[in-house]
Amino acid sequence: MIDLSALRDNPTLAGSRVNLVPLSAAHADDFFESTRDDEIRRLTGTHRRPDYDEVCDWCATRADQFDRLDLAIIEEPGGRFVGELALTEVDADNESAAYRIALSAIEFTGQGLGKEATRLVLDYAFNHIRLHRVWLSVYAFNMRAIAVYRSCGFSVEGRMRDALLWDGRRHDALVMAVLESDFRRAAAD
Template sequence: MINTSALRAKPTLTGERVHLVPLGPEHTDAYFSAGLDTEVRRLTGTHRHLTYAEAREWCATRAGRTDRLDLAIIAPKDGRYLGELSIYAVAAENESAGYRIALSAIEFTGQGLGREATQLVLEYAFESIGLHRVWLYVYAFNMRAIAVYRSCGFAVEGRLRDSLLWEGRRHDALLMGVLRSGLRRT
């Protein structure tokens, strides 16, 4: 049974290297800037730049959403915005939801920040929200992300052929999923 109050609660989740806090208006500038980073856009398959007004509206409306969980990834030492993540497309009747994460700059990759953020939010998704399954899509060229997801217990469940057209080349996306019983904690 899904605990919908856990989606409304907008928790703060604390790890050693990252804090996950509710995404809000105070993150607008950093959220907007991350969307301008070419490599971040390629890794997420984002073709269109959000306007500043769209970024401001997105950040300002997250707290009011009761059907999803949007959190900013923050460095605990200096409060620096590192990225954001979401539990979305919650299907209460199936106890499943989608997951996405985007670090705001390539300089934050390779440090275990995404892994820790993913583990924190998956623990919340399974233990507090009551999900049974969490799924995601990742582009097949994003080997670093695939390795992180596997280390957290995700397994490849399918392939969406030629799902991204980026700079004239087509790329596959992998569907990955993790079950509550498959979550790996490090």
């Protein structure tokens, strides 16, 4: 049985290089800037650029959402906002949830920050929320993200053909998932 109250706890999760803190209005300016990075938009398949007020409203209301968990990724030391992540589509009956993560700029990729953030949130998902399965979709061209997800225990479960149309080209998306036992094995390695 999962613990839905763990979604309402607005936890702070501490790692060695990143802390995950509840996404809030304090992150709106940095979050807005991340929506302007063309490469991040391509990697996440985000066509639409939200306006500043939309981003402010989004960030300000995250703590009021009790069916999901939205966290800002803060680099340590220094306290820079480097992205955000979320557990969404929580399915209590099947003990599963969807996961998404976006770093805020290409300069933050390849440093292990996303990997540490993913491991922290998966640990929380499996040990506190008590989920059994966490899944995601990732575009097949995003090889760096796929490698990170694999290192955290995710396996490819399927392919959504031509899921993204970007600059006139179609791209597949992979569906990946990690079970609690997969995560524990990957964490032990």
